Amino acid sequence: MHRSGLIELEVVMAVVRRGSFRAAAQEMGMSATAVSSAVAGLETRLQARLFNRTTRSVALTEAGQQFVARIGPALIEIRHASEEINSNSAEPVGTLRINAPPESGALFFERIIVPYMQRYPQMKVEIASQAKLIDIVAEGFDAGIRLAENIPQDMIAVPLTGDLRLIVVGSPAYLARHGTPNAPEDLRHHQGICMRLSNGSLYRWELERKGELFEADIPPRLVISDVRAGLAAALAGLGLAFITETHARADIAAGRLVAVLDEWCQPFGGLCLYYPGHRHVPAGIKALVAMIREEAKLTL
The missing domain is CATH 3.40.190.10 (Periplasmic binding protein-like II)
Structure with missing residues (x-):
């Protein structure tokens, strides 16, 4: 892989998460031109088109879907390997990428995310809102937030709210x-x-x-x-x-x-944070889970 290949892979995943080159550029701290060039350069070396692009939308091609499904988990592992060094330190360091349903933030953001970031100033949090259910690992997220009934069985789920109605x-x-x-x-x-x-x-x-x-x-x-x-x-x-x-x-x-x-109007299972349980759990997620459980005890 070209020496700039890793950043190109991160750019591709940012475009997938954000759904546009401009939004990906904002996330990566790059210009839209640089993001477009990074994707184009990778497509040239792969000799395959990863995205279908129009003036209004960006969507993965079939080849792009296959590529993202393979590199998403690998990039998470690379990021976690870097963060693992800090897993036993007093404070977690790194970035948490969380996928959540639109409009769900009112149920957990001020109660959980704000105090989490105040307690751990070296942590960054990115929350992407999507209505559709996705494979959080394949699309480069560390964790997701969904209703309990929609969480895959191979994930670890931590309740964020009580039953909803x-x-x-x-x-x-x-x-x-x-x-x-x-x-x-x-x-x-x-x-x-x-x-x-x-x-x-x-x-x-x-x-x-x-x-x-x-x-x-x-x-x-x-x-x-x-x-x-x-x-x-x-x-x-x-x-x-x-x-x-x-x-x-x-x-x-x-x-x-x-x-x-x-x-x-009957209650149903509430929102849960969920994340993969079959791999190293980064310090940032461990700290978030601990805070969620701590908050739950305080409200009992």
């Missing part, structure tokens, strides 16, 4: 105009603030009571892909929203929102 909420003004639904069937007569999933489909509101399942059919008045936008729309009286209870709790307590069909 999606609830149906509306503003008092909206309910005064349109009435309060008393059963899931009533939702078809209401206006919905609905979420668009990463695959393009609308998220179906799944309700449950005493083992009885119901997929609500609510006409969407507004379709969004951002939880905060959905919350703002519900507060503005535009319709009913199906939203994480944690996000709506303060507005419910203040009377700005009202929860309806409460008995049909």
Whole structure:
């Protein structure tokens, strides 16, 4: 491999993580031209195109997918080998790359990540938000954050939150105009603030009571892909929203929102940090896991 090959591999993985050459350049502290040149140089030596590039998108080719699947774990091992020297030191040193669902930061960022970085000033943290499930090892992440039910069985999982619950909420003004639904069937007569999933489909509101399942059919008045936008729309009286209870709790307590069909909104397994357990665990992850468990004991 050319002596600059390692940085070229890191550039390729940064483009995969960020989804664009410009964002990868910001992550790597390089110019967009340098990132493009690094990828082009590697493609020339490999005699294979790694990315399909247009003015609007960057996507791995089939050859690129195969290449990334092989180099992702290898680069993590190289990085961990460097960090292992510090594994027994008083403070971990290095960078943690974490993959997490969009809008999940409100559930853990201020409570876990901020104090972690304050305690360990030599650690850097990069959090990439992606809705789709990915192979964190193949794509160069040290750890991921997902719902417990979505974590691969070969990973070590550490609970970040307790059980979560999606609830149906509306503003008092909206309910005064349109009435309060008393059963899931009533939702078809209401206006919905609905979420668009990463695959393009609308998220179906799944309700449950005493083992009885119901997929609500609510006409969407507004379709969004951002939880905060959905919350703002519900507060503005535009319709009913199906939203994480944690996000709506303060507005419910203040009377700005009202929860309806409460008995049909059941809890489910919460978010977990997860990481590979079959290889050396870097000091940075060990310290993060210790802080998560420490925080959990304090809140019991």
